[in-house]
Structures are given as C-alpha cells and as structure tokens.
Amino acid sequence: MNYDKNKYKIWNWKSPVILHWIINPGLVINELILGQTIPKVMLIERAGNKPFYQRSLVPCPHCGTFHNGLKWSSQNKTAFKNWFGYYCDNCKEIIPVHRNLTSLIILILTFPVWGWFRKxxxxxxxxxxxERYRNINLEIPEKKNTTKNWLKSGLFFGLFMYVTMIIIFPLIEQKEMTQKSLLIGIPVWLICGLAWGYTMKVWMNRKGK
Ligand SMILES: [Zn+2]
Incomplete structure (x- = not known):
C-alpha cells in the first residue's frame, strides 16, 4: 500500500523503535510469552497538536482502515496476547507484525513441536x-503524563531487563552467574530503565508540527 508521505511519517523496519524491537533479544519474552508486538507499518500524523499516542495510526492492509494506535494499548487491555498479529476489528483479518529476531529463531527451531497445532x-x-475489541477507548487518561508514571515505567522496564538479561539468559545458556555480573547489572539497567522511561515520556508527548 502507498501512503501519503507528506501527511504521515511512515514507520517501517528502518525506524529506530521498530529496529530495536527486531534486534533486542530481551524482547523475546514480551513477544513469545506476553504476546506484545509491533505492526509492520505505522503512520505518524505529521500535523496536529495532539500527543504522539493520538497521532500514531496502524493501517490495515486488508480493508484499508487507519486504526488509532491506542486500539492496541494497555488501557484497552489489548497490548498483550497479540501472538498472531494485530486483530482488525473492522474486517476481522490480522494486521501483519514484525518479529523479534531471537523469537523468530526460537519459533523456527521449535516448529516441529507447535507446527502441527498451528492452525x-x-x-x-x-x-x-x-470480544476483546468490543469496548475500545481511544482517549488518553490524564495520568499518563505525570512524572511518577515515567519513573515507574522506567524502573519497571529496568527491572524487567535486569531479570531477563542478568538472570534468565545466563540460566538458559547455562553460564555462570557471578556476584560481579549481578552487581554491575543493577546500575546499568537502572540507568537504562530510567533513560527508557524518560525517552518514552518525551516521545509520547511530542506534538506534531
Ligand atoms: Zn481490516
């Protein structure tokens, strides 16, 4: 599909957020277990005084509907469990999504196990x-913009990455977990987490031109 480049900024795999989704091995948990995902194409409205959340659109390649990005969000309880992609509540088809590289490899390796049941x-x-899309709310609750909130989400992300990268990954790879790696991991992921939280806050509140 072709989109109006003057009206929308087009996000595909070359955009940093999506590239991060593809490359970061830690996100395999988000994708395979929680069912979080990111659509193949996102459109960001260039104009408008609305914050990022409300300017991001997800086009459905099947019926051509431009969905508000908030349709798949935690406030609607639809941010997770999207293992097969984003469900289009207009045409009942699935909007294609990106796969994280690590989860793609895991999926290919384990295909003999789940392949039989795929359908x-x-x-x-x-x-x-x-049922999940019956009551969708596309308004942003006010509290999203507070300081407490980005701190909380940053700390949560840091903790999540810490557990994944420092504890779960070494366990899977059967590498030794040292006191040193456990200790160094704390400031590293604390800083990364806060940086993440803050970046997301700035991003989400950015207004269009
Ligand atoms: Zn559709």
Missing amino acids: SIRQSWLNKQP
Missing part, C-alpha cells in the same frame, strides 16, 4: 478476538 491455535485465538 487450531490460531483459530481459537482468532475466535477470542472480537
């Missing part, structure tokens, strides 16, 4: 979707 799992997932 039935997908169908039962699909059956559950309409």
Whole structure:
C-alpha cells in the first residue's frame, strides 16, 4: 500500500523503535510469552497538536482502515496476547507484525513441536478476538503524563531487563552467574530503565508540527 508521505511519517523496519524491537533479544519474552508486538507499518500524523499516542495510526492492509494506535494499548487491555498479529476489528483479518529476531529463531527451531497445532491455535485465538475489541477507548487518561508514571515505567522496564538479561539468559545458556555480573547489572539497567522511561515520556508527548 502507498501512503501519503507528506501527511504521515511512515514507520517501517528502518525506524529506530521498530529496529530495536527486531534486534533486542530481551524482547523475546514480551513477544513469545506476553504476546506484545509491533505492526509492520505505522503512520505518524505529521500535523496536529495532539500527543504522539493520538497521532500514531496502524493501517490495515486488508480493508484499508487507519486504526488509532491506542486500539492496541494497555488501557484497552489489548497490548498483550497479540501472538498472531494485530486483530482488525473492522474486517476481522490480522494486521501483519514484525518479529523479534531471537523469537523468530526460537519459533523456527521449535516448529516441529507447535507446527502441527498451528492452525487450531490460531483459530481459537482468532475466535477470542472480537470480544476483546468490543469496548475500545481511544482517549488518553490524564495520568499518563505525570512524572511518577515515567519513573515507574522506567524502573519497571529496568527491572524487567535486569531479570531477563542478568538472570534468565545466563540460566538458559547455562553460564555462570557471578556476584560481579549481578552487581554491575543493577546500575546499568537502572540507568537504562530510567533513560527508557524518560525517552518514552518525551516521545509520547511530542506534538506534531
Ligand atoms: Zn481490516
């Protein structure tokens, strides 16, 4: 599909946020377990005084609807469980999403296990979707913009990455977990987490030109 480049900034795999999604191995947990994902194409409205959240659109390649990005968000309880992609509540098709490289490798390696059930799992997932999109709220709650909130989400992200990278990954790879790595990990992921939280806050509140 072609989109109006003057009206929208187009986000595809070359955009930093999406590239990060593809490359960061830690996000494999978000994707395979929590079912968080990112659409193949996102459009960001260039004009408008609205914050980022409300200017981001997800086009459905099947029916051409431009969905508000908030349709798949934690406030609507639809940010997770999107293992097969974003469900389009207009045409009932699935909007294609990006795969994290690590989870792609895991999926390929484990295909002999889940491949047999693929169709039935997908169908039962699909059956559950309409219910999830019955009451979608596209307004942003005020509290999203407070300092406490970005601190909290930053700390949470840092903690999450710390546990994943310093504890879970070495366990999976059967590497030794040293006191040193446990200690060094704390300031590293604390700083990364806060930087992440702050960047997200700035990003999400950025207004269009
Ligand atoms: Zn659609």
